[in-house]
Amino acid sequence: MHFIDEAKIEIVAGDGGNGSASMRRERFIPFGGPDGGDGGSGGSIYASADRNINTLIDYRFSKKYQACKGENGRGSGCYGRGGKDITLRMPIGTVITDRETDQLIADLTTHDQRVLLAKGGAGGLGNLHFKSSTNRAPRQKTGGGAGEHRLLRLELRVLADVGLLGMPNAGKSTFIARVSRAKPKIADYPFTTLHPNLGVVRIGPEKSFIVADTPGLIQSAAEGVGLGHQFLRHLKRTKILLHLVDLMPFNDEADPALEAIAIVNELRKYDEALYCKPRWLVLNKVDMATEHEREMRVANFIKRSDWRIPVFQISALTGVGCENLCYAIYDYLREIDLTVSTQHTKIRR
Incomplete structure (x- = not known):
């Protein structure tokens, strides 16, 4: 296996799902009211230190990682499913920095250390949240938030005395x-x-x-x-x-x-x-x-x-x-x- 101790990757967290603007419509219930559910949150991207890995070679060939977006909300009070998170396994000693700002994001020094790299977008609100005594049939809803997008530099520094x-x-x-x-x-x-x-x-x-x-x-x-x-x-x-x-x-x-x-x-x-x-x-x-x-x-x-x-x-x-x-x-x-x-x-x- 080739020893690779530096890599550049792009990560994109999932967008949140949109909220739903739905009205309950059932027989014999003429004024059902709002029942639009919230959208699911987008998947986040994490880094995890693994003592069984000793090189960044996987990130030399696979450079972009994108998490799934959350599902949209639906009627009948159904909330959208959240996007699945992604965990990137890296060797102990990996230093992660933002390529655009040179900000240090994480320094993985212990086994199983887990760090959030990009947070998924929040799910939008359905019209269930906007009903009130003066607004009994709201049509408002909000869209899902955008997931974080980052360009990262991975740098492996071995741990030695x-x-x-x-x-x-x-x-x-x-x-x-x-x-x-x-x-x-x-x-x-x-x-x-x-x-x-x-x-x-x-x-x-x-x-x-x-x-x-x-x-x-x-x-x-x-x-x-x-x-x-x-x-x-x-x-x-x-x-x-x-x-x-x-x-x-x-x-x-x-x-x-x-x-x-x-x-x-x-x-x-x-x-x-x-x-x-x-x-x-x-x-x-x-x-x-x-x-x-x-x-x-x-x-x-x-x-x-x-x-x-x-x-x-x-x-x-x-x-x-x-x-x-x-x-x-x-x-x-x-x-x-x-x-x-x-x-x-x-x-x-």
Whole structure:
């Protein structure tokens, strides 16, 4: 199945049915009076989050959704039947915005979360509602209301605690495969990752966190070069970013320090909030160098790139340093959760 994380759709709620202007006409009842029923309400359109769906591919091919209109009212006090509602099932993490106003309509973050997208029109009133002591044979009725019409943008942002950044072939897919049961595509050419991969990292019983692997970034990604810019939105929900750097690139002309700085600059161009997220440096492929060479490369990298954040040295291929990194991540995430919980408790008091 293709991974689709953005789609544009049109939704039209059903119109309400018209009210009826009918008079009761039966034998031996010369003054039956009004008996026109109301029209039925139009069908509404809802969105529902479903954890069993992980892509917006259905909305790439089916772009318009229209609910049924309500039936018209009839005589003998018969009310029209309401139009059937439509529920659009979407993956958890879908952000729904109005394309015309850029207004946020919904952010689906929990399973079975249900949100009204377009309300159906109200049914019209029959002449039953207009009778009075001075108007015993009313002919008034009202038409049904129009259903809401909207142009929507659907944007999927995966829910993960940790996001991976890095140049193509920095070892992000190898790392997520090492620390979790995820099985991303791994190869020795750029852009092997074409869509986000999620992996659950288990530290112990009831101790885990989720890691998101996205396609590699390159310089000018914010302007649309490469693939990674298309998936940066998936990192917006993460609590921490791991910046993986290939300490031992195969290409002798590649400069890890300059490449790392370029990625940081691309983050800033794309979104200032994403740039300000906590970001840890992870120097990968240390198994390919001797201890002396590794120390020299690490010192040179830190000095030239001017990193003042946590720095870890790992080998995603052999697993060296990965366990310590995962424990550090879990402790950090737990500290964040405790801080948020304390703040909520203070607010309630």
